[in-house]
Structures are given as C-alpha cells and as structure tokens.
Amino acid sequence: MATYNPYENMLHILDKAAEVLGYEKKDYEFVRYPERELTVSIPIVMDNGDIQVFSGYRVHHNTARGAAKGGIRFHPESDENEVKALAAWMTIKNAIGNIPYGGAKGGIKVDPRKLSERELQRLTRAYVRRIFPIIGVDQDVPAPDVNTNGQIMAWIADEYAALSGTWQPGIVTGKPLSIGGSLGRNEATGRGLTYTLETWCEKNNLKINELTMLVQGFGNVGSVGALLMHRKGVKITTIGDINGTWQNPNGLDIEAMYIYANSHGRSLKGYTEEGATMIPDSELFAQKVDVIFAAAMENQINENTMKKVQARLILEGANGPTTEEADNYFEEKGIEVLPDVMSNVGGVVGSYFEWVQNRTGYYWTEEEYNEKLKKKMNQGYEDVWAMKEKYHVTYRLACYMLALQRVVEAQKTRGFLG
Secondary structure (H helix, E strand, C coil), X not given: CCCCCHHHHHHHHHHHHXXXXXXXXXXXXXHHXXXXXXXXXXXXXXXXXXXXXXXXXXXXXXXXXXXXXXEEEEECCCCHHHHHHHHHHHXXXXXXXXXXXXXXXXXXXXXXXXXXXXXXXXXXXXXHHHHHHHCECCCEEEEECCCCCHHHHHHHHXXXXXXXXXXXXXXXXXXXXXXXXXXXXXXXXXXXXXXXXXXXXXXXXXXXXXXXXXXXXXXXXXXXXXXXXXXXXXXXXXXXXXXXXXXCCCCCCHHHHHHHHHCCCCCCCCCCCCCCEEECHHHXXXXXXXXXXXXXXXXXXXXXXXXXXXXXXXXXXXXXXXXXXXXXXXXXXCCEEECHHHHCCXXXXXXXXXXXXXXXXXXXXXXXXXXXXXXXHHHHHHHHHHHHHHHCCCHHHHHXXXXXXXXXXXXXXXXXXX
16 A cells, blocks of 8 residues: 555645636645645754764744744654645645645654653753744744644744844744743634534534534543533543543533543543443544544544444544544545544644734733634634535645635735746
8 A cells, every 4th residue: 555645635635726727737736735844853862971863853834924833743754745744835825714824734753751851941942943944923924733832932033032042032923921822722622613613504404502512632622622622511532542442321511520630640540430431442534423522633533433434423623533434435425524624723823823922912802812723713614615605625635725815916916937
C-alpha cells in the first residue's frame, strides 16, 4: 500500500475546488506550493550529559492575506509532509475564519513524554533560535498544537525576547494569562466546535440536546469540546483515548472525566465509573450514535475504519482525521462531515483575538471574547453554507472553494512580480 501523503491529499481537494470554481492552473498555481520550508537540526545537552540531535520544521504555506499563523507540535511522527499539509490547512482555515493571516505550521520530531522539563525547555529554546529569522509579530506567529501548551509558548516568548532584545507578547498565542494570554483562549477550539454543532442542528431542524455522540481523543480539544457539548445536553456514550475506550449506554459522566483527565496529565488512564465498561478500541467507531467527534490525530477515519461508522455526522476536531477515501465513502452513504478547516477554526480565531489584545494592550472579558468568537464561527459557517448550497458540493469542498477564492483574490489584488 502506498504511503499516505497528507499534502498530496490536500492538493487533490484544492484542485477539485479550483475546477468547480472554473479556475485555470495559472489562476491558483501559487497556492499549490509552500512559500517557505525550513528544516533544522536541534542539538541539546540531555540531563545525563549526552548530546542528542532532534529534527525540527517550520513551514509558511501562503501569506497573501497576512502574517503566517499556525501551531507547533512535538510528536515522534512529525515530518516535512505532515507539517506542509498542516500549514496548507491553516491557510484555508484562516481564510474561512476571514482573519488577516496566512498559513504556517511547525513541529519537532520528539516524544516529549521521554524528556525531563529541563530538557523540554532546552529543546524549545534551541528550536526558537533555529527558526528565529522567519518568525515575528508581523511575520509568523506560532501557537500551541499537539503536545505543546501555554508553558512552552511562554518559553518561546521569553527566548524570542532574549534574541530580539524586546518583550513582544504577540510573538506567540496560547500563552498563560500572566504574560499576555487571553481569557477564553484555552476553551476556544472546543467552544467553536460546539457553536458549529449548534449551527448544524439549526440547519437540520434538530435539537442539540437530543443527540448522542462518541468522542475519539480527550486532550484539550476533545475534553473541552465534550464538556461543553455535554452541558448543552448531548449524551456522550463512548470516549476513546490512548489508554482505552470507555462506554456507558446511559451517558458517561463527562464532568468527572474532565476533572480526572486534567488532574492526571490530560490522561484517562485508570479512570473508573459506575455503569461504564471498557470495550475494544477497534469498536469505537462502530457505535450507533448520531455524531462522531474526531478529536485525536490525522488519518484516524480511513479505509480500515470508515465502514464501521453508523453515525450520521462526523464532527472534525482534530486536523485531518478523515482521509480522502473515507470522505468519498461518506459522501456516497449520505454521512455528513463538518471538516476541520471550518469546525475547529475557533482555535485560530481565538489566537487572533489574543494577538489583537497583545497589539493594542487592551484586554477583554471572557464574555466579550466568547461573544466575538460565536459571531466569527457563525459567519464562517454561513459563508461555507452559501458556497455549499450554490454549487451543490460537500462541506469540505465548499470550504476549499471559499478559501481558495479569498486567497486568489488577495494575491491578485496585491499583484505578482515578473
């Protein structure tokens, strides 16, 4: 079987979007290539005195609409193709959110669980020194992603200040409140997903408190999203994370699971609940529910899992959880997919809000933040919906069409040299 290349997958959908819009290759060829790809080697001294060299990446996909924006992930399977695809998805996501950013992404090939806190800090700061020439408040603004958090963002901001000689909190988003973070930012992705699900219910004349759901992944996005949807009345019967799959037909105690995970390093390992049983991980997607909330990693709903799905809706919280083959299968079966580039936009919209507050020096209340987030999420959904209805395409294709249209318009307005 050929190796799955997420960037090629992105290009296939982009080309389909261009075809439906009537674009020729010359109209959008520039969007098919990243503007800049940086690969770095990061040597650090381990606690035992050994020197270990890690591979790091930072990709700017497109900056026609503004500064590059995208997260940094620490993961043992991170590589150039993954980071390229994630950067391209950020271009699309930022365009759908209609915020003045282009797409970027970064990563280090590392399992952070195997590092001490001192080693993790040294690795983070060494990575910043390597990518320093291409990041900046108006150039490229990183953020948290898989296995990175507010503390790591704080180290990045501090190292950037040491290198530049000025404290600029807007260099990264997702920071702790004490150094310029924003109220509401930590919950923004999960809250945005909840707004997206509510809008989908409205479009389909359904009540959110009548839905049943299974959740894959219980990190920040999965746990916050599950908690907020549970509070809206969604019955979550099954949750799977790296440690196993829990099921309770009467509905899991999401409040208790959230508290447990956040007090055990974002892990459900060892969690027990009266009425809940453990089922095989392979049976997670086979559960008969209304909604699958995919909040783990890329490529989870694929040729091996797609035929197990009995849900009517896939809500993508993770980046790229559904392969192109699975997407095509779901279209045939009439299973709707609310794609990541629309439904989890809350994270980058929330980051944009933090950046705006850093730039102005004026900070909002959490109520103000959430109100603005809801308006942005609802407008993004309505813009995608209008494209979907006009061209009779899937949500994903409509997302790519809308984003491509906005990026092409921006670049043509700015003009080309040559």
